[in-house]
Amino acid sequence: MSQSDLFTPETLSVSDLTEDIKLLLEGNFMDIKVEGEVSNASTSRSGHTYFTLKDEDAQLSCVIWSGINRRLKVELTDGQQIIAGGDIQVYPPHGKYQLIVRSVEQAGIGALQEAFEKLKSRLKEEGLFDDVYKKPLPRFPFDIGVITSATGAAFHDIRDTLERRWPLATVHLHHASVQGTNAAPELVRAIDWFSGASNPVDLLIVGRGGGSLEDLWPFNEEAVARALHRCSIPTISAVGHEVDFSISDFVADARAATPTQAAILATPDINEVRMFADDLSTRLHTAVEERVADQKEHVRQLVQSHALQAIRQKVANLGERIGGLKEKLHHRQQMRLLQQREQVSNLRHRLEIRNPNAPLEQGYTRVRQDKAWIKTLESFDRDTPATIEWRDGELEVGSK
Template identity: 45%
Template structure:
């Protein structure tokens, strides 16, 4: 019995080959998708990449957003945020995980850019930056126009074309700046500050051509708005098309719907000026003719009234001679009066000479000195007489005079004057002062009845 040989099996795929084919199939089938969902399991490692899960009530899908793309997201997401993600569907072959590589992200519902626009608009409006009172008037005839836009964009071409057509005599200075991309806002701010430092322009046009909200976003940046508000020059915002509005439009001193419209507004119409100048020139010519005719009539009338110049010169000569004579007479009178005044001043000066005054003062001093000596001599004699009388009066009441009449003053060491004998006792040492000299003695006996009272020995 023959045994049938087994059928050859198809070659088996390796896991890597299978995942590679699935990845290719997913990427070809889904070139780019928008997916809405809630963020969960959000992580941000040191590499700067974002890894998260996007889920709804029934399913979930893993997502990755690499650093180059997530840097363009204005508000980093957080757990629970409902977002819209634009990206490519693919497969992470190493783990066989189906995922989305996100390229853009914005909040679900109202777009992130529109939310940021409305938030900044409300903030600046609350600060009064949109108020008409703070806006500067734009010159009707600018002497020099500064333009802040891209050097290669259509806006500068449109502005120059309009200015050349309407008023080519107005000079224009371009302060180039990027008007799209992440670096554009900083370059616009630097260009505004450079125009102020340059100091030649008296008005600035700030703008660019049309585009999406994302394209026009540099003109919705807060630092650009504040730079426009702080600019000392009048500013004209000309961003996008007529239907486009930016934060710069609200902050600027004047909003033009397009760059061309900004140039139209600032530049006067040269042809209208020429017509106006021609009309004014014609009017001026007519006025000049009438004025010349009137002046000619006045000259003719004055010519008949004009006298002979030689006669006028003779009158002037005679007038000069008369004035010269009066001047000489007046000068002589003044000279004589000044001479008399000088003589009088010399006499007064001689009377008030320091030498004379010094001699008078010396005589006065001598007289006062003699008078002083007389007064001193008289007062000295008078004081001597008064001193003699006082000495005599003092002698009369002096204790020494009493002692001279035979009395004595008795004292002890403890008592300077003894008036009562009862204060002594036999054996006490006493001192008796006489009219001439002292006596030291010792008490041997006391006879109180024989002694006179104190009043009898009191000096008179």
């Protein structure tokens, strides 16, 4: 080789260069761990999960093959802060490198705290914490949904407090993991399930007991915050202890320092309600008695008042007047009846006088020819049969 060849750069093909890069990267970046925020997470039909791990200045394509996926049993959502472990692999046809992930764990406390502050600031700017979106809690909830671990102490604290404080409520538990990489997706599904139910509960409590920042991190995930924000049911966030604050505390309609306090915040005390009802009953009874006594006194005063006496006198005078009118009416009715009876008697007498049978009753007879009475001799026809009528019968004469 000539001396000039030592200073002349070698010309490589794309394949050769890519192969050299592949050997360099894959040989030096094995079994590494990378910390960052998950974005664009998706799982294909074949079971492979593809996502991007990013920070402020760079991003790294990642893939979890289906076999590893089944072993890890993780479900990634956008916004999660994780530490992904695996090997760098170069894919020559695309000229890209990616991380073949074999392990997933929650990010460290430093990165989580930084991510918490950034997400809190961004969601606050979007208005997710504004009071205008806060729904009022119902005064007397009878169906209460709880999203937490079915085996954790938080649910038992909530249930025991509700049974003691407000036993009229029915508690509906929806189990969800409350820590680890699977927790955020399960919390989102549970919130959406309650929000979309055909027979929704009156109130929803989402929470868990205390723990480290890593343990509580699912309640700081953006996906959980947005699920709480779009939830149609009033929500209470009850995460950790009094000193713990999570993103869900700012987004939910109310924040409780502990799960036990959430149960207290969600419901009235039945003993206080009973005492209040008894007090109202006593006050109502007293008010009714006082009102009745006042009305009785008012009536007594009216009875003794000059106005009522005047009314009584007026009623008495009207009664006497009515009595006099009744007597006059009765007298007029009697006089009218006598007059009518006399008129009837006169009419009867006149009818008796005009009765055509009256002469027969006195012994006279009556002659009739051709159905006509013969009143004169001149009217009598000797050749025509005649009928002679007496009081007790009649006889035909002159007939052959």
